[in-house]
Amino acid sequence: MQPWADEIHRELTHAGVRVVGYVPDAGHKRLIELCHADKSMRTVVLTTEEEGIGLAAGAWLGGARSVLLMQSSGVGNVVNVLGLLKTCGFPLTMIVTMRGEPGEFNSWQVPMGEGTQAVFETMGVQVSRASTAADVAPLVAAALKSGGGQAVLISQKVIGIKSFQEQTNQ
Amino acid sequence: MKATLRRRDVVKKLLSDRRNLLVVAGLGSTTWDITAAGDHPLGFPTWGAMGQAAMMGLGLALAQPKRRVLVITGDGEMLMGLGSLATIGVQQPKNLTVVVIDNERYGETGMQATHTARGVDLAKVAKACGFRNSKVVTKSVPLRDLVHKTAGPNFLQIKVVAEKLPLVLPPQDGVLLKDRFRRALLGKSDA
Numbered sequence: 001m002q003p004w005a006d007e008i009h010r011e012l013t014h015a016g017v018r019v020v021g022y023v024p025d026a027g028h029k030r031l032i033e034l035c036h037a038d039k040s041m042r043t044v045v046l047t048t049e050e051e052g053i054g055l056a057a058g059a060w061l062g063g064a065r066s067v068l069l070m071q072s073s074g075v076g077n078v079v080n081v082l083g084l085l086k087t088c089g090f091p092l093t094m095i096v097t098m099r100g101e102p103g104e105f106n107s108w109q110v111p112m113g114e115g116t117q118a119v120f121e122t123m124g125v126q127v128s129r130a131s132t133a134a135d136v137a138p139l140v141a142a143a144l145k146s147g148g149g150q151a152v153l154i155s156q157k158v159i160g161i162k163s164f165q166e167q168t169n170q
Numbered sequence: 171m172k173a174t175l176r177r178r179d180v181v182k183k184l185l186s187d188r189r190n191l192l193v194v195a196g197l198g199s200t201t202w203d204i205t206a207a208g209d210h211p212l213g214f215p216t217w218g219a220m221g222q223a224a225m226m227g228l229g230l231a232l233a234q235p236k237r238r239v240l241v242i243t244g245d246g247e248m249l250m251g252l253g254s255l256a257t258i259g260v261q262q263p264k265n266l267t268v269v270v271i272d273n274e275r276y277g278e279t280g281m282q283a284t285h286t287a288r289g290v291d292l293a294k295v296a297k298a299c300g301f302r303n304s305k306v307v308t309k310s311v312p313l314r315d316l317v318h319k320t321a322g323p324n325f326l327q328i329k330v331v332a333e334k335l336p337l338v339l340p341p342q343d344g345v346l347l348k349d350r351f352r353r354a355l356l357g358k359s360d361a
Contacts, residue, residue: 019232042232044261047253054222054254058194058229061214061348062237063356066229084219088344 004130004158005030007137008095009038012067015144018042019059019066021052027097027159028069049074053081056092067144068094072116072153073109082123085149093143094125094151101156116153125149133158173329175310177271180328181242182207184269184317191318192230192355196223196243198278199335200271204242206338211354214347215340221250224258224268231263234355238265240317245272245286245327252295258323259300267317267324268296273332281332296325 008031012020020035021044022028035041046052052068059066075096085092099106100113120127128143128151130136136154143150181203185193193213195204200223201215216223227241248255248270258266274287286292297304303316304325316324341347349359 019229044228044232044257047256050221051225051251051254051257054219054225054251055229057219057222058226058231059233060229061226061351061355062192062230062233063352064229064233081219081222084222084344087218088348090348 002030002159004133004136004154005034008140009034011137011141011144013038013040014141016065017067017144018064019044019055020069021046021055021066022069023049023052023071023074025069025071025097027071027154028095031069031095049077050081052094053078053084053092057084057088057090060090060092066092068092070094070096072096072098072100073112075116075119076112079119079123082120082125082149086124089148091147092149093140094149095140096151096153097159098153098156103156120149120151123149125151127151127153129153129155130158131155171308171329173273173308173331175308175328175330176333177203177273177330178206178335180271180330184240184242184313185210188212189318190237192234192237192239194223194226194230194239194241194243196220196241196247198244198247199273200242200244200247201340202335202338203271205340206335209340211350213340214351217342217344220247221254223247224251224254227266227268228254228258228261228263231266232261235263235265238318239263239267241266241268243268243270244277245270245274245284245292246276248292249285249290255296255299255301255325259296261323262300262302263323264321266322267326268301269317269326269328271330272327273330275332277332277334281334286327291327293325293327296327301325
């Protein structure tokens, strides 16, 4: 179970989030289920994280607040279009589950995991890191209150998936 | 078959008597086209974020289900976001129409051929992704009902002459474009 996911969902509800874009991810499994079950939220499954930035921009033009859920490997897929958040001042909170941190079981995840924060910051996104489960909800709440691009990185330690087998069994 | 439709005529016709229509334009020529038809606060002409015009249209359509939303973009821009056709097909927004003004060229970079010049059929891709209505348009036909009434998602691939036209530029200030759109639609620009 991921009790911190329920806390994020409460913060999204509190902030009036109506559109939730996501690329499926084991770390976000619980939160995705909660958002799907919530009739006040429209979930949009994406083929690539990049689509979530366009989706959020359009939703905001139409008066709806959205969030983007993804894994750190997806951060590389959004780099150019993150410019949209900065150029136009679109608010968007991105909630990112980390891969490639100490304990990672797949070495191919390491380069993007190591680069995640720097990539965001290079593109003008403000980054906060949740290293414990208790940090997650307050950081998400703070991000939702701020303007522009905001990313909350959830440490792999918080997610606690340590092998392919565990991921498959999720 | 050689295209005969002219892009500025097509876009002007799509936007004539536009009423409450919400419009997103893909970067490059289609941004100039919607501006040539008349700069309007309920249009969002993009200068970047290539590949995202259709997704912006989806976000807008989901946020404003009672309004009609029209995306006007180019073939090169659409090809960069091909996956978004699948995403839109899954969401089935009834109020969204995506129009690709297809000159089979990258118009801003030297008129190099796009995949549509080599036979890639975007209308068939949209159909296969679940768009309710999708077709290639090669001559002047009435399109008003499709944009303003027909339950979507709808997709039109309109073949046009490859031509370099005088640039008609909208404001470039992204904050201004966003804020004026939200003021016109929502009566406010802030949260």
